[in-house]
Structures are given as structure tokens and as C-alpha cells.
Amino acid sequence: MDRLFAPLLRVLALSCGGIAAVLVLAGFIQFLQTERWPDQSLLRIGYDSGLLQARWFLAGDWAMTLREGLARMPTALALLLLAPPCWWLGGRLGN
DSSP states (O other): OHHHHHHHHHHHHHHHHHHHHHHHHHHHHHHHHHSSOOOOBHHHHHHHHTSOOGGGGGSOHHHHHHHHHHHHSBHHHHHHHHHHHHHHHHHHHHO
16 A cells, blocks of 8 residues: 555655746746736635635634734745655655
């Protein structure tokens, strides 16, 4: 079973790195056109993709703290932070 997950985790790591590179390149191109860097936070991507809903953050004080954290975290950075552990775990499970 571990040998099944090893290549999947390696593909996930490569995908995270590739998507992060595309997001940074697209942001740079948009910056060159508009002279403003686009908002690519985890919160914005979550709202745009439909994975998050605004009413979920009305549950309590901890939810607003989570919302602020998601609003400040760039998606490309989150993907780049996720890629190395996935790559390492894929190598660990493959042995």
C-alpha cells in the first residue's frame, strides 16, 4: 500500500511546485500590466473556487483568527511549503 502512495505524493509535490510557479508568473504578468500585484491569498482562492463560504467564519472568535491567517497567506507560498514534506514522505514510503 505504501508503494502506491509514494508516487502519488511525489506527483503532488511536483504539482504544488508547478502550480506555485504558474501563480507567481501570472501575478508578475498582471503586475506588469496593471502595476498592482493581484490578491492571491488562500482566502481569495478558497472563495473563488467555492471551497470556502463567508458564513463559516461567523462561528466564533477563533474563526476570524483563521480567516485573517488565510487572508495573509499567499497561495504560492503555501504550495511551496507543502511540496518538500510531500516529496520527503513520498521518498520515505517508496523505500
